[in-house]
Amino acid sequence: MEKEIIERRQGEVLLRQSANQNSKKLFLESYGCQMNFSDSEIVASILQQEGYDTTNQLEEADLILLNTCSIREKAEQTVRKRLSQFNSLKKRNPKLTIGVLGCMAERLKTKFLDEEHLVDLVVGPDAYRDLPNLLQDTDDGRNAINVLLSKEETYADISPVRLGGNGVTAFVTITRGCDNMCTFCVVPFTRGRERSRDPHSILKECEELAKNNYKEITLLGQNIDSYLWYGGGPKKDFNKASELQKATAINFAKLLDLVASSNPKIRIRFSTSNPQDMSEDVLHIMAKHKNICKYIHLPVQSGSTTVLQRMNRQHTREEYIELVDKIRKIVPECAISHDMIAGFCGETEEEHKETLSLMEYANYDFGYMFSYSERPGTPAHKKMADDVPLETKKRRLAEIIELQQKLSLQRMKTYVGKSHEVLIEGTSKKREDQWYGRISQNAVVVFPKKDNTKIGDFVKVKAIQCTSATLIGEQE
Secondary structure: OOOOEEEHHEEEOOOHHHHHHHEEEEEEEEEEEHHHHHHHHHHHHHHHOOEEEEEOHHHOEEEEEEOOOOOOOOHHHHHHHHHOOOOOHHHEEEEEOEEEEEHHHHHHHHHHHHHHOOOOOOEOOHHHHHHHHHHHHHHHOOOOEEEOOOOOOOOOOOOOOOOOOOOOEEEEEEEEEOOOOOOOOOOOHHHOOOEEOOOHHHHHHHHHHOOOOOEEEEOOOOHHHEEEEEEOOOOHHHHOOOOHHHOEEEEEEHHHHHHHOOOOOOOOEEOOOOOOOHHHHHHHHHHHOOOOOOEOOOEEOOHHHHHHHHHHOOHHHHHHHHHHHHHHHHOOOEEEEEEEEEOOOOOOOOHHHHHHHHHHHHHHOOEEEEEOOOOOOOHHHHOOOOOOHHHHHHHHHHHHHHHHHHHHHHHHHHOOEEEEEEEEEEEOOOOEEEEEEEEOOOEEEEEEEEOOOOOOEEEEEEEEEOOOOOEEEEEE
């Protein structure tokens, strides 16, 4: 499944408060989706115990790690280019260790050691606990690799070192891996089988965040609605569970209810939802709790049932529309965003038009839109012809983007003239005298600073105008 790629965070360097007893320096740069940024926090926590403090200065690093993504070709090109930039550093400091982590590491494996001669270390997303042993191998002059996928690993017992962000919003990973074999997607091959994390560890992590004055938590999963805890193990083995395990199992709706009830002063978001797994129960929990944000990221990928079949998506156009109708009925103020792929294998002009008509029906707030590009190793790459001409893909993508900009502006206008609760997340990038934050529906709002406000405050802001991407407001 396509994950939300946060463009402004690509290449972000993890930086946290130093530990007095640590003497080694780690430079950790992250690419890709929210899950990767969350994983970087886990890596930093593991390496903190091995004597590493983070740094944002390449020149003082003893260990450089790039946490990578295989979702988009652009990410791979960026990482390969970045690795080539470390040439001079390696020459000046032969003891410098350079490693590649994450999805790209799992997929390309030994190619990084063979082709990118700067790389000493290759570690997949389920092997971060093995980092201390792998680093010992590199200290002894050997290249090190561990890309084994796990059916059990959830890192539930590791308290992540939080990214050096605003200290207000945090990610909490509740599932790992994916069982949905969408033909265009590499995730099942790079992150393994879907497994859920112990709910007690999730609640504990959320409570710790509350104690540390975090104001918003985003629950993360490759396919969050299929969260299912019955004592551990892959979701696919649930049918082998005991009757007691089945009777006491916790699904996503129950977990969401627990998290929201236990942390009434913290805003709760979640991502990413899968249409085939989202239940009405989740929608009723959203409607029940004021602190659950009224926003759902609901990837569809195409508005055509025939394309969805070729993608091996487990829903039809009609089923997706039915789900959108339920959301509008049960949580009427809810915003919905999407992922959309233009020009998938065999896509006809009529199928493309079905995508445009679905977008108009769903009236999306915003979306993440891409033209199809083959990902090596996926079923589509192995068995289907990438037969839509590049110019046709570009034109269809442009039409999708143009329509979404129109829909986004329409949706943003519905927020104008209304008062919204906004969590202040930081200073606007364009103006030092303005704050920015998000409303419950995930729309960004900017507004003038007041002397008595600070990052982390909840404030009432009236939206007075908008663009297709931003609300402009005044604090009440």
